[in-house]
Amino acid sequence: MTFVVGESDTAAALGSGSLPVLATPRLLAWCEAATCAALEPALDDGRTSVGTRISLEHSAASPVGAEVIVTADPTHRDGRLHRFRVSGRHTDGKLVATGEVTRVVVDTDRFLARLG
Template sequence: MQPGATAESTYVVAATDTARALGSGALNVLATPRLLAWMEAVTCAALAGSLADGETSVGTRMSIEHLKASPVGATVAVRAELNHVDGRLTRFNVVAHDGDGSVVGHGEVTRVVVNERRFLSRIGAAPA
């Protein structure tokens, strides 16, 4: 894991991604919880190639600003860049742009690399 690692995904806002559908508001626009989920997903993708067998990462802190509404049908590109590594702790800058290049949201996501079996055993859950 080295700072500078990136990942990007592009999404099309569906009716199931809206604030109304997710219960985070009354409007049929991209819900902030969905934007955060997309941001978290690209951080996972950025780490995927550098994790050892049996390792995964868990989100521990998210701080984002959702700046612009995106209607159903809008395209949103989400990008993560690893900017800090301290042992198992990783920190990413995340940004989402719409089809015209406007910033939809941005922020920071922190993840910690863990051994999957050990992590799950601590909470009494079986591995997937």
């Protein structure tokens, strides 16, 4: 997935710092979006996935206007549990972030019923 850093994606806008560069929370959300997209084709109707564990190293700054390519590669599956290696790179190949996201497949209705 490719994202373009906008003003609303910056650390200053999200309150995770004061600089006009890509905020770590936004980068994390983009990594989660990539894992959702990677897992979506394998989900049966009425099923979704929820994030349960995240580890992310944000290693380089991305200014407003930068394009960030985020990938999610499956590394482990055990029943409903799916683990992905995630990374973000600028279009010139510069590494922005690496990490791991774990998601668990759940029945949507049963999951939401437990909240009530």
